[in-house]
Amino acid sequence: MSDKKTLLAVSGGIDSMCMAEIFVRRYPCECLAVAHCNFRLRGEESDGDEELVRLWAEEHGVRFHVRTFDTREYAADHGVSIEMAARELRYRWFAELCTSEGYDEVAVAHNANDNAETLMLNLLRGSGIKGLTGMSPVSDIPYSEGASAKLIRPLLDMTRKQIEGFALANRIRYRNDSTNFSSEYKRNMLRNEAFPIFERINPSFIRTINREMGYLSEAEEIVSDYCQKEIAAISADALSRHPEGRSDVRISYDDLLSRKHWRYLLYHILEPYGFNSSTLASMENLLSSDRTISGKRFEADDYVVLTERGGFRIARKIAGPAGNDIMPVRGAGTYHFNGMAFKVEVLDWTADMPLKQPEGTLVLDAERLKFPFVLRGWRDGDWLVPLGMRGKKKVSDLFADLKYDSLMKTSAVMIADVQTEGMAESGHIAGVAGVRIDDRYKVRPSTHSVVRITILR
DSSP states (O other): OTTSOEEEEOOSSHHHHHHHHHHHHHSOGGGEEEEEEEOSSSTHHHHHHHHHHHHHHHHHTOEEEEEEOOHHHHHHHHTOOHHHHHHHHHHHHHHHHHHHHOOSEEEOOOOHHHHHHHHHHHHHHOOTGGGGSOOOSEEEOTTOSSOOOEEEOTTTTOOHHHHHHHHHHTTOOOOOOGGGGOOSSHHHHIIIIIHHHHHHHOTTHHHHHHHHHHHHHHHHHHHHHHHHHHHHTTOTTTTEEOTTSOEEEEEEHHHHHTSTTHHHHHHHHHGGGTOOHHHHHHHHHHHTSSSOOTTOEEEOSSEEEEEETTEEEEEEOOOOOOTTOEEEEOSSEEEEETTEEEEEEEEEOOTTSOSSOOTTEEEEETTTSOSSEEEEEOOTTOEEOBTTOSSOEEHHHHHHHTTOOHHHHHHOEEEEOOSSTTHHHHTBOSEETTTEEBGGGSOOTTOOEEEEEEEOO
């Protein structure tokens, strides 16, 4: 650590003040810096914490960074708890400081008690074996979005009683957070109400729990290795490419259910995508029942599971265009719409140019489809005359022929011609991007140039 630049996350509480003191005694001050977050949650108390940390940094000749956050406003705007808002704000800022100032690592004062509290919280909300392995001494910085600096926890082997003893012996100045004595937050409830009972049962329970987390961590590595090997053999159709350009994960029912530990494999597959324990239980019940499996939908924040014939599919959600949202296409170029990128080209038509294009590419007569045209989402009532046919067909019927599910319908993009009076409003479209064109826009012997539309992703 001596050859690294370390950013110390110091709140002013006993844990972080002791950590700062340990570091400044061991390493040159020019290798250290302090970062303090003022979350504006406790008025004058918060300002007092900031002042203490500032004075400590000045006394020891350590560079001081401070940022004030409107934590309540952030929580309301993002729909998260105060605890989660504070977590996101501080770690994003730490990552920014590491990138802008060249720090190699961020030291936080998590200790053995914090580790035990985290295990209990994970156990109570359901997290699988991984959530019972506790904090790692070294990990990536949360919300860092690719920052190379690491998060370190140098006090993870110290109990809070040991830290209190160090503070007393070395006359460390620190401030008590008054909210720590309230059981309003779940972590404080465990710390103030549950842990004293555990300590009466086993005075060394913090040490015991931390030792067991070490064993669980090793067990989790063994289980993870097993699951990875089993999952790799489950289905040949993983990462199947769809016309819309999405890469979805497909899992075969037969392959999954033939595995001895299929229930845990299902958890291991779905947990990284954010599916909670109740969703997993519902899927387990469905797969082990005699009910019809296909046609069901299970949702997480960013992903959806769709059950189909023979297997289920995990796909990232794509929010369809709202209301009349459209993307005007005014000329050749690259356009981004509805989670996809489109390349639009205008090309001279020659006899040797193939009509059959690669998957995801449509060619339309440029004399028929003129700029500007628009890209938009599917609307009820959209129709076209499919290439080579005479009668009109509803796009909804085309979706049925293509066996589109609700997610694929939402992500489908219509090509609408606004040059022909009333066409966009009437629902008569020029094509479905990457799938089919209307017959009136096909290439003819008289065609001189074409518009080529390609889905890039």
